[in-house]
Amino acid sequence: MSSPTGPPVITLDDIRSAQQRIADYVVRTPVINCEVISKRLGCGVSFKAENLQHVGAFKARGAVNAVMSLSEEDARRGVVTHSSGNHAAAIARAAGLRGIPAFIVMPENASPKKIAAVESYGVSPVLCGPSTQQREQAAAELQQRTGAILVHPFETPAVMAGQGTVGLELLEQVSGLEAILVPVGGGGLLAGVLVAVKTIRPEVKVYAVEPALADDTARSLKAGSPQPPTRYDTVADGLRTQIGDHTFPIIESLVDDLFLVSEASILSAMRTIAEDAHLVAEPSGAVAFAGLIDNADRFAGRSTAVIISGGNLNFGDCQLGRN
Incomplete structure (x- = not known):
């Protein structure tokens, strides 16, 4: 992969337009x-509860914005995507809202709960191998066969702009906000939040949090270019993907720091969210909070927002024990 040059693919105006476009179809969480x-x-902790969003994840935002942005001619062709789960369900839902076909590729190691969620919207996903290359190849073959429009889970600008509405809402909802922690996989949510927050209030610090077993963004920042994943087995299944060509330059130029978290920290954070905040977070949704717990001294006395990116937890997949 190589990073594109030039200005970011989305602007604050794109995110504000997305906020208006999706308002009737998503939850202001x-x-x-x-x-x-x-x-x-020792800091003010505010959870942005995207686990309470439609399809149980922030992905509803970008999917709706992308699908509703399509011209009538393109919409008639339908949409195709590849996803480990939440974006897949979000595209299936958004396509249903617009009354157009959806064709979806999912990795064979996707959570059964997330596969069932896609099927609940009347779409039977095509299963493939877990790597980014295998997902992209399967989606390309499906697109060639159907003629559908590709809505990438994080590289499509309209998807990134939709995810950025989380940042707009946080600035409106948390007075005196000083720091935001955001999970990162492909980088759509992080890039969108960065553009929104850093354009309006550049003094607010934005931190990425990534599983140590899916550390491609951390390695990419060190290398100065997008690096491929080395494994696909973190419990945070929504983050088993490669940082994007379009998302990486935004992240590289705007993010304040990145924290890596262990599998044990992720599971412990899930349990703490459930016990103390009374919210259900899937592993990917608890990653940002794990970063806060592991680095609490960095946030002492600061008003801090943590994005719970999703809540599609399959209780049979993990034990929420103290590790």
Whole structure:
């Protein structure tokens, strides 16, 4: 992969337009302030509860924006995508809202719950190998066969702009906000939040958090160019993907820091969110909070927002024990 040059593929205007376009189709998710956790960590902790979004994840935002942005001619062709789960369900839902076909590729190691979610919208996913290359190849073959429009899970600009609406809402919902922690896989959510937040309030710090077993963004930042994943077995299944060509330059230029977290930290964070904030987070959705717990001293006394990116938890897949 090679990073494109030139200006970012999305702007604040794109994100604001997305906010208007998707308003009738997504939830303006609440911010949950948890006094117990805030006292324990020594900072003000506000959870942006995207687990309460349609399809149980922030992906509903980008999918709706992308599908509703299509011309009538393109929409009639339908849409195709590849995803480990949440984006897949989001595209299936968005296509249904517009009344157009959806063709979806999912990795064979996707959560059964997420496969079932796609099927609940009347779409039977095509399964493939877990690597980014295998997903992209299967989606390309499906696109060639159907003539559908590709809506990439994080590289399509309209998807990135839709995800950026999370950042707009946070700035409106949390007064005196000083820091935001965002999980990163392909980088669509992180890139969108960065453009929104850093354009409006550049003094707000934005931190990426990534599983140590899916550290391609960390390695990419060190190398100065997108690096491929080396494995696909982190419990945070939504983050088993490669950082994007379009998302990486935005992240590289705007992110304040990146934290890597262990599998044990992710599982512990899930349990703490459930016990103390009374919210359900899937592993990927708990990654940002794991980063805050592991680096609490960096946030002492600061008003901090943590994005719970999804809540599609399959309880049979992991044990929420203290590790």
